[in-house]
Amino acid sequence: MTGAPGVLSETGRLRAVLVCEPGPAQARLTPATCDAMLFDDVMWLERARSDHRAFRAELEYRGVEVVELRDLLIETVAKAPARKALIDARITSDTVGLGLRDEVRAWARELPADALADLLMGGLSVEEVPGPAKGLTAAILGADGLLVAPLPNLMFPRDSSAWIGGGVLRGSMRFPVRADETAILRTIHDHHPRFREAAHPWPVPGSAPLEGGDLMVLTPQTILVGMGERTAPQAVGQMARALFDAGQVERVIACTMPKGRASMHLDTVFTLCGPDLATTYGDVSGGIACHSVRPGTAPGTLDVRPEPAPFAGVVAAALGQTRLRIVETGGDRYVRAREQWDDGNNVLAVAPNVVLAYDRNTRTNTALRRAGVEVITFPGGELGRGRGGPRCLSCPLTRDAAEV
Numbered sequence: 071m072t073g074a075p076g077v078l079s080e081t082g083r084l085r086a087v088l089v090c091e092p093g094p095a096q097a098r099l100t101p102a103t104c105d106a107m108l109f110d111d112v113m114w115l116e117r118a119r120s121d122h123r124a125f126r127a128e129l130e131y132r133g134v135e136v137v138e139l140r141d142l143l144i145e146t147v148a149k150a151p152a153r154k155a156l157i158d159a160r161i162t163s164d165t166v167g168l169g170l171r172d173e174v175r176a177w178a179r180e181l182p183a184d185a186l187a188d189l190l191m192g193g194l195s196v197e198e199v200p201g202p203a204k205g206l207t208a209a210i211l212g213a214d215g216l217l218v219a220p221l222p223n224l225m226f227p228r229d230s231s232a233w234i235g236g237g238v239l240r241g242s243m244r245f246p247v248r249a250d251e252t253a254i255l256r257t258i259h260d261h262h263p264r265f266r267e268a269a270h271p272w273p274v275p276g277s278a279p280l281e282g283g284d285l286m287v288l289t290p291q292t293i294l295v296g297m298g299e300r301t302a303p304q305a306v307g308q309m310a311r312a313l314f315d316a317g318q319v320e321r322v323i324a325c326t327m328p329k330g331r332a333s334m335h336l337d338t339v340f341t342l343c344g345p346d347l348a349t350t351y352g353d354v355s356g357g358i359a360c361h362s363v364r365p366g367t368a369p370g371t372l373d374v375r376p377e378p379a380p381f382a383g384v385v386a387a388a389l390g391q392t393r394l395r396i397v398e399t400g401g402d403r404y405v406r407a408r409e410q411w412d413d414g415n416n417v418l419a420v421a422p423n424v425v426l427a428y429d430r431n432t433r434t435n436t437a438l439r440r441a442g443v444e445v446i447t448f449p450g451g452e453l454g455r456g457r458g459g460p461r462c463l464s465c466p467l468t469r470d471a472a473e474v
């Protein structure tokens with residue numbers, strides 16, 4: 071096992087990463103429910119699972135320790151206090167109904183750890199509840215009605231938690247369908263032996279939205295955060311205060327983005343591949359404006375200043391580079407729009423200038439290769455149906471500082 075978790079950059083050597091293979095949660099997606107679950111289509115689950123294993127194999131081949139979320143959850147719910155916390159959080163009067171709550175909780179407490187993990191991630195339908203008398207909620211929802219909602223976006227663990235240095239930030243999810251992902255991650259951090267001693271949470275007190283796909287650790291001292299559809303400036307201010315108070319970082323670069331699904335997180339239009347190289351979707355990243363947030367002179371205050379330079383220049387300087395080499399989404403404007411939508415600019419660096427990418431983004435991958443990046447591809451046809459690429463499929467736990 072790799073040592074204590076800690077993330078010091080975006081492109082230094084990746085040592086350990088959290089992933090989440092599609093499973094029971096995605097099996098519940100139907101054409102009627104996928105939109106509400108933030109998926110653009112249903113999934114061919116068997117293929118998605120084997121494609122995810124290809125992703126995992128490439129990571130392992132590169133020497134990265136791959137940690138599966140379901141395994142962590144099984145080991146976590148093996149401990150009684152964690153089991154109770156998660157059962158009480160997900161099986162409530164609001165989910166299964168007042169009539170069933172105590173009975174389902176008692177039943178869940180006795181489940182084997184793997185079955186409980188599948189329930190917590192994959193949800194619970196009326197017919198899965200044992201016993202005949204199920205109360206009003208069950209009668210109205212019908213046999214296949216869902217009492218506990220599945221969490222299909224757990225397969226994008228980038229968003230629900232993010233490591234900054236040796237501490238972890240819990241996502242405050244913009245949409246309620248993703249809120250319970252954070253409860254699961256929080257319980258794992260608090261109870262699993264891998265994290266219990268090592269992980270300290272960065273305390274961001276409020277509930278303003280903040281998602282990991284918007285966060286990038288540029289250097290141990292500077293982080294970059296996008297504010298578009300998902301992350302709000304109110305959350306960024308609170309996060310900056312928490313990180314400054316802890317002496318963790320000196321500067322937060324907060325950048326504005328359009329609020330749209332195609333650019334839901336900063337990492338959908340911009341990812342770093344190496345110390346001075348990024349891939350971007352210029353149609354959006356060209357309009358990004360930055361503010362720098364630093365500790366103010368009076369205690370507890372923030373010093374906020376607009377950055378006059380364009381986005382790429384601000385990021386380059388923060389990285390200690392004279393300029394950032396940019397690889398734009400490849401192809402003509404039609405291809406570019408499609409490859410950006412299919413997460414062509416959402417790659418995962420496993421080492422400086424070595425990235426994992428979806429195979430389908432052929433033009434962008436070729437452009438990256440021409441710029442000297444080693445691009446390792448795996449199939450994205452099924453995995454991408456929830457609008458997330460390799461960076462979203464992963465939450466780095468341990469990553470070295472970048473070489474400048």
Ligand SMILES: NC(=[NH2+])NCCC[C@H](N)C(=O)O
Pocket residue numbers: 107108109223226228229282283284334335337338456457458459461462
């Ligand atoms: N870091 C990312 N870009 N994550 C993508 C998350 C996709 C997910 N279906 C959502 O809409 O929330």
